[in-house]
Amino acid sequence: MGSVRIATWNVNSVKQRVPRLLPWLDERRPDVVCLQETKLTDDAFADLLGDELADRAYTVAVHGEATWNGVAILSRVGLDDVVLGLAGAPGFPHPEARAVSARCGGIRVVSVYVPNGRVPDSEHYQYKLAWLASLRELVAAAPEATVVCGDMNIAPTDDDVFDPDAYIGQTHVTPPERAALAELQALGLCDVVRDRWPNERVFTYWDYRAGMFHQDLGMRIDLVLAGATLAGRVRAAWVDRQARKGSGPSDHAPVIVDLDEAPDGDIGPVVPPPSAPAARRGSAKKLPQSR
C-alpha cells in the first residue's frame, strides 16, 4: 500500500453540494472520503452520485435516511467489512444514520456524525453523550489501526472556538462532552490536525450567518482521530478552507490527512499544507443567537 489521502467533510446535503463535491474530488484526489450530513436515502445517493463516483474509481458505503443525517465512505483503495450504524447506540427515539465503517486499504475507517445536542441538559444532549459512549465501545475493539473521521460536534478545547466566552452555556464545549471525546481519545486515538498545528488557529466550521467565515469566527469540530499505528504515518494534516469559499459551500470545510506508505517504512518529512492557517485570534464577537 502506498501513501493514502484520507478526507472527511460534512457536506450539509450531498444533493446541494454536488457542484462543489465533484470538482473537489478531482482537485484533491482523496483515496478515502468520509462524508456526513448527506441527507439522502441510500437509493437516492446511488441515483445521484453512483455513476460519477464509479467514473472516479470510488467504491461506496452509504448509510443514509431521508431529510436528515446520513454518512458515507468513498474509497478507491478497497472497501470491505462494511458496518452500518453503531451497535447498541441509542436513537432519538429511533436509530439515526450517523455512523458507517469499512476497511479501506488495511485501515478501519469510521465516518461519524455525532448528534448536535441542541441544548445542555436536554434530552438531545443526553442522547449525544450516550451515543458517544456507544462509539467508544465500537472503537475499543481495535483502536490501533482505526481512524475515526467526522463531525464530532465537540470543540476539544477552548482553543478550538473563536471566542470561549461566546460559547458559555452552549453545547459543543461543555465538560461532559469534552470528557466523552477525551475518553474516546484515551483508547489511543490522536487528534492529528491539532498534533500537527499545536498553536495555530484552526477551524472547520463557520456559521453561514453574519459573515462568520469571512471574519474567521468558527469552531474546530470536524476531527480525524487516528490510532497509534496510523498517527505515526501522518505526513500532512490540514483544513481545506478553499472548499468553504465561493458559491454554494457547505458550512463545514474538509479535513485532509496524508499517511505515508508502509507501516514499517520510514516516516517522511512533514510537508506543510498548501496554505497554513494564520496564527491569530479574532476580536470579541457574539454568536449568532438562537431563537
Next chain:
DNA sequence: ATGCCTGAAGGGTTCAGA
C-alpha cells in the same frame, strides 16, 4: 433585537443546524 444563512418538507411556514 435579531434564525443574521441554508436545507428540507410541505404548503404559503416551520424545524433543525452548532
